Amino acid sequence: MRGEEKYRMILNAAKQVFAMEGFYNSKVSEIAREAHVADGTIYLYFKNKDDILISLFEEELNGIITTVKEKLQDIEDPRERLIKFCDNHLTIVESDRALAEVIQVELRQSNKFMREYKNKHFLAYLNIIADIISQGQEQGVFKEELKPDICSRVIFGSLDELSTYLVTVRRKRFDVHEVAIMVGNSFLNGLVK
Numbered sequence: 001m002r003g004e005e006k007y008r009m010i011l012n013a014a015k016q017v018f019a020m021e022g023f024y025n026s027k028v029s030e031i032a033r034e035a036h037v038a039d040g041t042i043y044l045y046f047k048n049k050d051d052i053l054i055s056l057f058e059e060e061l062n063g064i065i066t067t068v069k070e071k072l073q074d075i076e077d078p079r080e081r082l083i084k085f086c087d088n089h090l091t092i093v094e095s096d097r098a099l100a101e102v103i104q105v106e107l108r109q110s111n112k113f114m115r116e117y118k119n120k121h122f123l124a125y126l127n128i129i130a131d132i133i134s135q136g137q138e139q140g141v142f143k144e145e146l147k148p149d150i151c152s153r154v155i156f157g158s159l160d161e162l163s164t165y166l167v168t169v170r171r172k173r174f175d176v177h178e179v180a181i182m183v184g185n186s187f188l189n190g191l192v193k
Contacts, residue, residue, distance in 0.1 A: 007045050009035045011059055014052045019098035023053060023106040057107055060099055061121040064092060068128060078136030083184035085129060086159060090176040090183075093163045104164045126152040155187055 013035035032039045046052045075081045093100040129152035136142030
């Protein structure tokens with residue numbers, strides 16, 4: 001097995017173990033077992049459990065950014081782009097429950113992540129929303145006085161809270177596409193001239 005394959009297997013295993021056991025309760029040996037590698041192999045790729053968690057977040061978010069940019073590239077109307085962004089975000093939460101559990105719950109329990117992480121990937125994700133707002137302003141669709149960077153955090157904050165709700169309330173399923181349209185339209189009604 002090549003190094004890149006092992007790296008990915010370890011991250012996928014970590015996602016499953018963190019989601020099932022919780023970050024603090026997980027052991028590196030459990031991740032190694034799930035990845036079908038020796039315990040020591042983990043340390044060839046990662047310094048410790050926090051490093052695995054941060055790497056998992058960066059890899060997954062990088063993939064999400066690439067996917068959402070592809071989905072938005074052919075949409076001209078900033079209103080449609082905003083709704084598509086919301087839909088993509090919530091669809092990921094619904095389709096990859098282990099990832100959603102790790103990002104929405106477990107990631108926030110890592111003191112190292114919360115204290116030390118330099119969030120360039122997260123800022124790139126927020127910038128997608130800010131770019132949608134800027135585009136809408138340039139087209140004369142959105143209010144000129146809006147601050148795109150602030151709007152991006154407000155919109156992300158709503159999606160983030162909904163994502164946590166969808167992850168932690170397992171007994172009830174939602175139509176994420178319907179919720180995405182509702183979220184997008186809630187903001188659009190406040191953005192449109």
